[in-house]
Amino acid sequence: MLRFLLKRIGTMLLTALCLTFIVFVLTNLSPNLEKLAKSELGARISDREVESWLAKYGHDRPILVRYGEWLGVAPGWVSEDQGVPFGRCLPRGGDPASAPRYCGILQGHWGQSTVFKAPVTDILWERLRLTGILMFWVMALMVPVSLLIGVLAGMREGSKLDRTLSTFSIATTATPEYVSGVIFIVVFSSSAVGLKWFSGTAASAATDGITFYNFFLPVLTIALYGIGYIARMTRASMTEVMTAQYIRTARLKGVSPRDVVMKHALRNALIAPFTVIMLQFPWLLNGVVIVETLFNYKGFGWTLVQAAGNNDIDLLLACSVVAVFVVLVTQLISDIGYVYLNPRIRIS
Numbered sequence: 001m002l003r004f005l006l007k008r009i010g011t012m013l014l015t016a017l018c019l020t021f022i023v024f025v026l027t028n029l030s031p032n033l034e035k036l037a038k039s040e041l042g043a044r045i046s047d048r049e050v051e052s053w054l055a056k057y058g059h060d061r062p063i064l065v066r067y068g069e070w071l072g073v074a075p076g077w078v079s080e081d082q083g084v085p086f087g088r089c090l091p092r093g094g095d096p097a098s099a100p101r102y103c104g105i106l107q108g109h110w111g112q113s114t115v116f117k118a119p120v121t122d123i124l125w126e127r128l129r130l131t132g133i134l135m136f137w138v139m140a141l142m143v144p145v146s147l148l149i150g151v152l153a154g155m156r157e158g159s160k161l162d163r164t165l166s167t168f169s170i171a172t173t174a175t176p177e178y179v180s181g182v183i184f185i186v187v188f189s190s191s192a193v194g195l196k197w198f199s200g201t202a203a204s205a206a207t208d209g210i211t212f213y214n215f216f217l218p219v220l221t222i223a224l225y226g227i228g229y230i231a232r233m234t235r236a237s238m239t240e241v242m243t244a245q246y247i248r249t250a251r252l253k254g255v256s257p258r259d260v261v262m263k264h265a266l267r268n269a270l271i272a273p274f275t276v277i278m279l280q281f282p283w284l285l286n287g288v289v290i291v292e293t294l295f296n297y298k299g300f301g302w303t304l305v306q307a308a309g310n311n312d313i314d315l316l317l318a319c320s321v322v323a324v325f326v327v328l329v330t331q332l333i334s335d336i337g338y339v340y341l342n343p344r345i346r347i348s
Helices: 002-027 030-041 047-056 063-071 120-155 160-173 177-188 203-207 212-242 245-252 257-269 271-294 300-309 313-341 343-347
Strands: 078-081 084-087
Touching: 002 063, 002 313, 030 047, 120 160, 120 212, 120 257, 120 271, 120 300, 120 313, 160 212, 177 212, 177 271, 212 257, 212 271, 245 257, 257 271, 271 300, 271 313, 300 313
Parallel strands: none
Antiparallel strands: 078 084
16 A cells, blocks of 8 residues: 555656646746736837846746746745845845755745735635635535535436436536536526526625525536536446445345435445546645636635636646646545445555
């Protein structure tokens, strides 16, 4: 098991380096840096002034050097403005003797947001807290409902209940969040239809507190898509397990249908859905980008859109690191859980 974990962690680190390097290169392309300089100095500055600003703030050096500085494995750049030294690790007016040499993400220095005019860490953790609340309630709704639908459909393959639940699952999976979200807003929040049951925006949830009326529609919009996907996987797995020989033996011994499902079929049927459920966390990051923007909920997805739209390089890179971390960690947890749930993998 230890060897398995070390191999997975090594693969994770290598993958994280590759992905973050690709994102770093894409966000530091010349057009993006030129746009950053013009946003700081003004849109009408000359090309010479742009080059001077980029050189002053260390953007004219090789990409690998800048990537090393951003990671915190290379010394930070140092420049000078009117005789006053400053740099990545040295704020203006600071003491050069006490400034650290390395100040990248490994040291906790994530940079400054050019849009929100605040440290990236302060912005990011608050936005992640809000998105974490949203994701918690999505999983609390999505997982039990989808497993219940999948188990009920798989227990009675080919029945009317199975066909009804399968049709519902396919319909929800085929409807993307931006479609279902708009439909929910129009039907349940718009005065045009008349069913003003819920608030049409979740912005008040981030500022005034979460209530059922301002938070239910965003949660339902995200959860609905995942419910159908997990339910279909659970149904397929449950159908296969219910036809196994040991299930037939349990029935012939007179075991009650409830015990057959709960004690014999359910654990084996949940092996495949467990992996799918863990993969929902990376997918939720994509889902919240759409839903948080649609409902104006100022969480991680909304912040990512703002950073990308306003060329906020440091904040965009920080959001990318968080997304990569979530994907890799959930993959690791999924692999470990699969080993424990499946005895054949554990023994081999």
